[in-house]
Amino acid sequence: MNVFEKLITYLEFPFVRYALIVGVLIALCASLLGVTLVLKRFSFIGDGLSHVAFGAMSIAAVLKLTNNMPLVLCITVVCAILLLKTGQNTKIKGDAAVAMISVGALAIGYLLMNIFSASPNITGDVCSTLFGSTSILSLSKTEVWLSIGLSAVVVGLFIVFYNKIFAVTFDENFAKATGIKANIYNLLIATITAVTIVLAMNLVGSLLISALIIFPTLSAMRVFKSFRAVTVCSACISVVCTTLGILISIIAGTPVGSTIVTVDILCFGIFFATGAVCRAGHR
């Protein structure tokens, strides 16, 4: 059986199609936000929140919730807002607060899982929450629709507020001076970041989410020079890499999350080289 036939057989399974659709949408959200997060030096918040989401997941597991997404979503959004507020407070250093919350959530999450979990394979459970493993292939129908709905909202909000997000990202003081409610937009950015991270937990697991957010943007920034071009390009990179990653992982039987991130890294390499060649050509 050659690769294509194998692929077509797999694509006949509905769960594979769901995985592809949800995966691509999540990747799209992550890359759109990535541009703002990287440029605002907020990428550490993304990292911290992914650990918070891990802690929330373990709480949900302890409570034996069948549908853990709403709880995880709430906890992560609240933490996102808290982190943003402490980040603005000049007295507590923002990055220290993030480090505290994220490491704390990781430790407590693992502890809770160990103490309360009835599952015989705790290490396996933890590993799959951290690295995603196959959860994207085992989504329930509700989770699929919830993911599709939430990503549509994230993408919609990003498009509607695109110009304002640009203004606030480029020069927050100027934006404030001309009457843009920068704090509200920061809050909006933090909230949709939290939502995206919770969605992305299923795709790549909590340790690898930052990669999904950061790599497409950094790749696009090597080559393109305007905000719009970088945004569009990083969205395309992310969608293509995620699709490739999911397909490869299905065919080769590799873990989904790490395969996607590896494809992202390769792509970054290509863009890095292209950028270097372009710049050399200009001289």
Next chain:
Amino acid sequence: MAQLICNNLALGYDGKKILDGLSFSVNVGDYVCIVGENGSGKSTLMKTILGLQSPIEGKILTCDGLERTEIGYLPQQTEVQRDFPASVKEIVLSGCQGRCGLRPFYSKAEKQLSDSNMKRLGISDLQNKCYRELSGGQQQRVLLARALCATQKILLLDEPVSGLDSKVSLEMYNIIEELNKKDKITVIMISHDISAALKYASHILHIGRNMFWGTKQEYSESEFGRVWA
């Protein structure tokens, strides 16, 4: 007619005052230069006028149809990161954001406004260039064009010529003078260059331990003028 009135203002950070008892009023069409030593609180005053921080005491009033959000601003050092990807066009257009309100996209009129402001500052041919690849003087023009998109009435400039060579500085001063004379835009400028301040300004505000507010004639006749100029 007064456009901006500061009444017995005290400024500072975290409740600690750096400036106290500052009163002055700026009329339409004035060209005010704010001078004073490093760290005397000039940028702080400007940020307070812009509403980025609130005064510890006193009030800032805008009159004569001037809205608080109609102030164009040229920051001292843009905290724009070295690697921010943004084209000149995108940046200048973002100056129109204040007048958009909640409307998500720019109107045709706003795009024309940004085009005409780029033309006025001679940066039309740079509009698709990346901001971070421009020279310091070109960058200042881009930010001035953005400020002009935000206002037709009053410009606040924080050291617009710092880091520019004398030729480009002169061009910058000429552009600002033209905006003030021809377009009747009120200018409030922070400067360390007293001779330029005395040449172009109509009023001088000296802040520091001793304060002075008055026309430039009064300034050069006062003891400040004798010491500084």
